[in-house]
Amino acid sequence: MYSNNQTRRQDFILLGLTNNEKMHTFLFVIFSLIYTASIMGNVTLTVLTQSIQELKTPMYSFICNLSLLDMAFTSVTVPKMLAGLLLKHNYIYFAGCFTQMFFFHFLGSAECFLLSIMGYDRYVAICHPLRYSQIMSRKICFQLAFTCWLTGFLYSFVHTIFTLTLSFCASREVNHFFCDMPPLLKLSCTDTRINFIVILGLGGLAAGAFFFLLTVISYICIISVVFQIRSIEGKRKAFSTCASHLMVVIIFFGTIIMYFRPQSSYAMEHDKFLSVFYNVITPMLNPITYSMRNKEVRLVVKKIFRTK
Numbered sequence: 001m002y003s004n005n006q007t008r009r010q011d012f013i014l015l016g017l018t019n020n021e022k023m024h025t026f027l028f029v030i031f032s033l034i035y036t037a038s039i040m041g042n043v044t045l046t047v048l049t050q051s052i053q054e055l056k057t058p059m060y061s062f063i064c065n066l067s068l069l070d071m072a073f074t075s076v077t078v079p080k081m082l083a084g085l086l087l088k089h090n091y092i093y094f095a096g097c098f099t100q101m102f103f104f105h106f107l108g109s110a111e112c113f114l115l116s117i118m119g120y121d122r123y124v125a126i127c128h129p130l131r132y133s134q135i136m137s138r139k140i141c142f143q144l145a146f147t148c149w150l151t152g153f154l155y156s157f158v159h160t161i162f163t164l165t166l167s168f169c170a171s172r173e174v175n176h177f178f179c180d181m182p183p184l185l186k187l188s189c190t191d192t193r194i195n196f197i198v199i200l201g202l203g204g205l206a207a208g209a210f211f212f213l214l215t216v217i218s219y220i221c222i223i224s225v226v227f228q229i230r231s232i233e234g235k236r237k238a239f240s241t242c243a244s245h246l247m248v249v250i251i252f253f254g255t256i257i258m259y260f261r262p263q264s265s266y267a268m269e270h271d272k273f274l275s276v277f278y279n280v281i282t283p284m285l286n287p288i289t290y291s292m293r294n295k296e297v298r299l300v301v302k303k304i305f306r307t308k
């Protein structure tokens with residue numbers, strides 16, 4: 001009977017953010033605006049870093065990677081969510097659901113790795129300024145960036161394969177606005193303990209903690225060096241080169257930690273609003289922090305306006 005059910009009803013239904021229909025138009029307008037702003041901001045930052053000579057440094061090539069990741073990441077979930085706010089039943093194909101989950105974890109974890117690499121880059125810039133161009137050579141930067149994308153890909157691949165081994169029985173209603181693992185595990189009628197071990201073991205502990213530690217250690221070194229600088233002006237100067245990265249990291253790891261909290265405290269409704277934060281809001285905040293806080297970007301933008 002189950003297999004019969006499975007062949008007849010391959011699709012999932014995304015239940016969406018809220019079933020309060022009065023909110024739907026309002027949320028649609030707000031999220032469309034934010035999504036447009038975040039795509040425009042990230043496109044601008046990508047174009048600037050690619051075309052302006054002053055911004056051809058390792059840090060800005062990483063920022064360019066980050067912008068591309070952000071654009072792709074927010075596009076994995078937001079358009080489908082916007083459609084869900086307009087439609088009565090937001091169907092998603094079985095394959096579409098797992099593709100979405102794959103890209104969500106692929107791009108999300110690549111971003112996490114990239115942020116730690118960027119922290120390491122700031123560490124080298126502040127603590128070993130004389131050897132910076134030697135340590136962060138073109139080749140090494142490329143290898144580091146490539147590792148981020150590759151590790152994200154492999155990590156997500158394992159996750160998705162594990163979730164594909166589950167079988168889904170009667171209910172096809174995913175209580176979320178995109179196909180994420182926790183709501184899918186709730187629907188499954190197989191024993192899901194192994195998946196939770198994979199989520200926590202592989203994701204939360206091994207990869208996440210390693211890169212989180214790398215970032216924390218980089219910042220401990222940065223702070224200890226900044227404290228040794230005597231003049232306040234010098235302190236401010238050193239710190240300003242990493243302030244925007246630090247801000248992005250705090251926002252990003254803050255939401256990641258919430259994502260990996262234990263299952264018992266898992267409340268789907270809270271989780272949905274948290275996901276709005278990292279799917280919709282964070283990708284828009286990154287270009288803003290990087291362009292507002294970085295002197296180089298501000299100068300370049302000013303120069304462009306002056307020549308016009």
Ligand SMILES: *[C@@H]1O[C@H](CO)[C@@H](O)[C@H](O)[C@H]1NC(C)=O
Pocket residue numbers: 058061062064065068141142143145
């Ligand atoms: C990503 O970063 C690497 C390393 O700095 C760089 O070689 C590459 O061009 C960047 N990719 C993009 C699309 O900016």
